[in-house]
Amino acid sequence: MSSTTERIAIVTGGSGGIGRACALRLAADGIAVVVHYHGNAEQAERTAASITELGGRALTVGGDIAEEETAAALFDTAQREFGGVDVLVHTAGIMPLSPVAQLDLEEFDRVQRVNVRGTVVVDQLAAQRIRPGGAIINFSSSITRLQTPTYGAYAASKAAVEALSLILARELRGRDITVNAVAPGPTATPLFLDGKSPELVEQIAGGNPFQRLGTPEDIAETVAFLAGPARWINGQTLFVNGGAA
Numbered sequence: 001m002s003s004t005t006e007r008i009a010i011v012t013g014g015s016g017g018i019g020r021a022c023a024l025r026l027a028a029d030g031i032a033v034v035v036h037y038h039g040n041a042e043q044a045e046r047t048a049a050s051i052t053e054l055g056g057r058a059l060t061v062g063g064d065i066a067e068e069e070t071a072a073a074l075f076d077t078a079q080r081e082f083g084g085v086d087v088l089v090h091t092a093g094i095m096p097l098s099p100v101a102q103l104d105l106e107e108f109d110r111v112q113r114v115n116v117r118g119t120v121v122v123d124q125l126a127a128q129r130i131r132p133g134g135a136i137i138n139f140s141s142s143i144t145r146l147q148t149p150t151y152g153a154y155a156a157s158k159a160a161v162e163a164l165s166l167i168l169a170r171e172l173r174g175r176d177i178t179v180n181a182v183a184p185g186p187t188a189t190p191l192f193l194d195g196k197s198p199e200l201v202e203q204i205a206g207g208n209p210f211q212r213l214g215t216p217e218d219i220a221e222t223v224a225f226l227a228g229p230a231r232w233i234n235g236q237t238l239f240v241n242g243g244a245a
Contacts, residue, residue, distance in 0.1 A: 006030070006031075006032060006082070006083075007030070007031045007032070007086040007087060007227075008031065008032045008033075008034070008078050008082045008083065008084055008085050008086050008087070009023075009026050009031045009032070009033050009034070009085075009086065009087035009088070009089060009227065010033075010034045010036065010074050010075065010078055010085060010087070010088050010089070010122075011023045011026070011033055011034070011035055011036060011089045011091065012036040012065050012074070012088075012089070012090045012091055012092035012118075012122060013036065013037070013038075013065075013090075013091040013092030013093065014033070014035035014036050014037060014044060014047055014060075014091070015035070015036075015037035015038075015039075015040040015041075015043040015044035015047060016040060016043050016047075016189070016190060017091075017187075017189035017190055017191055017216055018091050018139075018184065018187060018189055018216045018219050018220070019035075019036075019089070019091040019092070020043070020047045020216065021215075021216030021217050021219065021220040022089050022091060022216075022219070022220045022223045022224075023035050023047050023048075023051065023058070023089075024047065024050060024051065024220070025217070025220035025221065025223065025224045026087070026089070026220075026223070026224060026227060027051040027054065027056040027057075027058060028054075028056075028224075029224055029227075029228060030056070031056075031086075031087065031227070032056065032057040032058065032082045033048075033051060033056070033057070033058045034058070034059060034060075034061055034074055034077055034078045034081075034082070035047050035048050035058055035059070035060045035061070036060075036061055036062070036063075036065065036074055036092065037060060037061075037062050038062065038063065038064060038065065038092065041060070041062055044060040044062070045060055047060075048060050057082065059077065059081060061073055061074050061077050065090075065092045065114070065118045065121065065122060066113050066114055066117045066118040066121055067121070068121055071121045071122045071125050072125060074122075074125075075125050075126075075129050079129070084129075084131050085126070085129055085130050085131065085134070086130060086131050086133065086134040086135070087130075087134055087135050087136075087137070087227045088122060088123075088126040088130065088134075088135070088136045088137065089137045089223055089227070090118075090119060090122050090123070090136075090137065090138045090139060091139050092114070092118060093114060093115045093118070093139060093157075093158075094110070094111060094114045094115065094191075095111075095151075095154045095191055095192075096110075096111060096153070096154070097150040097151060097154070097195075098150055098152070098153065099149060099150055099152070100152040100153075103152065103153060107153065108153045111153045111154060111156075111157050112153075112156070112157055112160075114157075115154070115157035115158065115160075115161065116157050116160045116161065116164075119138055119160075119161050119164055119165075120164065123136060123138065123164065123165075123168055123179075127168060127171070127172060127177075130177055132175060132176040132177065133176055133177075133231075134176075134177045134178075135177065135178045135179075135180075135226055135227050136165075136168065136177065136178070136179040136180075137180055137181075137182060137223055137226050137227060138161050138164070138165045138179070138180070138181045138182070139158075139161065139181065139182055139183075139184070140158040140159070140161050140162045140165070140181040140182065140183040140237055141154070141155070141158040141183050141184060142183050142184060142185040142186075142239050142240075142241040142244055143155045143158065144158050144159045144162065144183065145183075145239070146185075146244065146245075158183070161181060162181050162183070162237050165179050165180065165181040165235075165237070166179075166181070166235050166236075166237070169234050169235030170235060178226065178230070178231065178233065178234040179234065179235060180226050180233060180234065180235070180236050180237070180238060181236070181237040181238070182219065182222055182223060182226070182237075182238050182240055183237050183238065183239045183240065183241070184214060184219045184240050184241060185207075185208065185214055185239070185240065185241025185242060185244040186204045186205065186207070186213050186214060186241070186244070187213060187214040187215065187216060187218070187219060188213040188214065188215055188216070189216060192213075201213070207244050207245065208241060208242035208243045208244040208245075209242065209243045210242045210243070212242070214240065214241065214242060218240065218242075219240055222238060222240045226238070
């Protein structure tokens with residue numbers, strides 16, 4: 001069981017990309033981490049092993065985050081093995097692209113199920129179980145402001161995540177729990193790079209004053225801030241994009 005001072009985090013989508021970076025960064029602050037994965041158990045185990053090799057505590061739990069039973073298992077495992085939950089970092093999501101005019105409605109429904117329903121499912125449990133002094137950190141995307149063609153279904157889902165996050169922050173009045181959304185810009189992850197030519201990636205990278213893509217570690221620093229010292233930031237969407245217009 002955890003000590004009275006140890007903090008416990010659940011990181012959904014923790015098997016790779018931004019989720020993995022967040023799990024490692026939180027562990028560096030002494031937070032025990034439950035690493036959730038859906039399709040990549042091996043990578044999730046590597047993430048947990050990296051944490052334990054550095055003296056931290058971590059374990060993995062798999063499953064479809066949009067299913068209530070899976071999400072409940074995450075919180076149950078954190079309670080049983082570590083003693084509770086203080087932080088939820090909800091990075092899990094999918095990003096198929098298509099122009100709106102050609103958008104397959106079944107694909108649209110799948111995006112909303114994973115990205116919106118998944119957020120509602122884990123946020124409900126977090127609202128019920130996270131201890132005072134805790135933090136709920138959902139993931140939106142700067143694409144909600146950039147209006148990039150082919151991102152319609154994804155942007156719609158992330159706009160919903162923002163709205164849910166800001167409302168939940170106000171619903172948790174008196175609980176001493178912060179709720180915020182992090183909205184990364186283009187970030188060098190497999191999810192983002194998949195299917196893009198080097199020329200397109202270079203073009204996108206030039207869209208901010210630093211003229212590079214973000215890294216998962218850039219995003220993880222903001223998450224660590226919200227998970228720890230940033231107690232006066234609540235009910236906000238933080239755009240972490242290097243100044244992308």
